[in-house]
Amino acid sequence: MSKSPQVDGLLFSALFNERGVLASLVVSQVVAIVLAFAPNVEDDIWLRLGIISLFLHLIVLVSTSSLYFCRFFLQKRTQTFQLSVFFVLFLLFTCIFSILFSHFAFDIDDTNSLIYFTLRNCIIVALLAALFVQFLLIHFEKEQQTKALARAELDALQARIRPHFLYNSLNTAAELTHHDATAAEQAILALAALSQAAMRSGQSVPLEDEITLSKQYVALETWRFSSRLKLDWQIPNELPALNIPCLTLQPLIENAVCHGVEPSETGAVIKVELHVTSGYLTIIVTNPITAATSKTRPSNGMALENIRQRLNIYYKGKAQLTIANKNGVFRVKVVIPKHIESQL
Structure with missing residues (x-):
């Protein structure tokens, strides 16, 4: 044998x-x-x-x-x-x-x-x-x-996320060192948390931790965009004891920042909604789309397809990611089953 x-x-x-x-x-x-x-x-x-x-x-x-x-x-x-x-x-x-x-x-x-x-x-x-x-x-x-191959594919998809936000975050921290040492220190601490999260590829984390991580990312980008970036958090006061894949929400917000805030001279408001039902967790991230966005960022399908593939591997096809672009608003909706967790 x-x-x-x-x-x-x-x-x-x-x-x-x-x-x-x-x-x-x-x-x-x-x-x-x-x-x-x-x-x-x-x-x-x-x-x-x-x-x-x-x-x-x-x-x-x-x-x-x-x-x-x-x-x-x-x-x-x-x-x-x-x-x-x-x-x-x-x-x-x-x-x-x-x-x-x-x-x-x-x-x-x-x-x-x-x-x-x-x-x-x-x-x-x-x-x-x-x-x-x-x-x-x-x-x-x-x-x-089969699980090992899925894990390797998940790690490869996760690795594509790291360089993008790390590059922007490092630039932000470098700029802050010349203007505000305290803010630079806070930015580096936030960057350390993001880097640590990026190394937990494929692992699940509590929903509350993922939201905290996303807020740290927003803090980094706020130093970069100042008043141009505004977040409208619509989340329950009491979050369920639920684990989701690490770096699920943060890339959605990053995508909204890249395509809704960065190309706009006046900035934008990004809305983040969390809805919890008996069987599902629904995450909705919306951002405005302007003519400037269409010219400078013709497509954001690659980043979202990356997220879709990660969710598909992790939840074995049970999670859904849908995209809608209507009346100048870009909307990403993720539906995650609460009672299914990967065994990878």
Whole structure:
């Protein structure tokens, strides 16, 4: 059996998740059906199916339960040792339940028949367990590779965000050092917070922290644009205990600053709305669009597409980002499910 990068914990990660438990029960039931409907069997088929199903499910459930209670000890061992314990437990409980069922369900009295019955069951269980574990590990490794690729793509998308706002923020801090040392210090502290957030690519943070980070970004840009930049925050007084991907709101505000405030000589008001329902968090960011914006910033689709891709990866297609440009107002709406969190 091939080794994986997570060799020591791979067996238990695959076996003790929801799919692993369900797969083990389904496989045991399929085998029970095959054995019950085997040709040349004179017993009542449905009674035989019930007995075999109970027999196999008991072996699977008791064996996996024993493995589960030993998992902390076994996780420190090699994969070979883990697999050895896995097969020993399955064969041990196969022998125990074979002996019990031989007396109470199959009416086997003589020793030779009991040995043959037990040995046959052990061989069947060993072969099925080997095939099941092999396919389970292959499936789990493939799932882990898919997650790793998604994580790499998410990191790449996140990396595109960093240079843009870091470049502008560094310029702002550099300009402030010549005019206001205290403001420059505050700008550098805000920049440090933004830089720290940029390094938490793909991680989730509390909604309150994301809003605080966005306000720090706005403070940086306020030093840059002065009275030209105004924010209208329309958020609930009490925020829900909800985690969202780091740098979800801040890039939306940055996009509004770049396309609504920077090209305008008189500035603009950016409205940030947060609406919370039982199942969703809705973020709406609006900014005015002028003729100057259209000339200097012909398209902002790349930045928003970046955000859309990040949300799509993080929430597996359950989040939505929509754009509307009507009557001189550009509106970005993000809808995030509250009860779905990435396992990347």
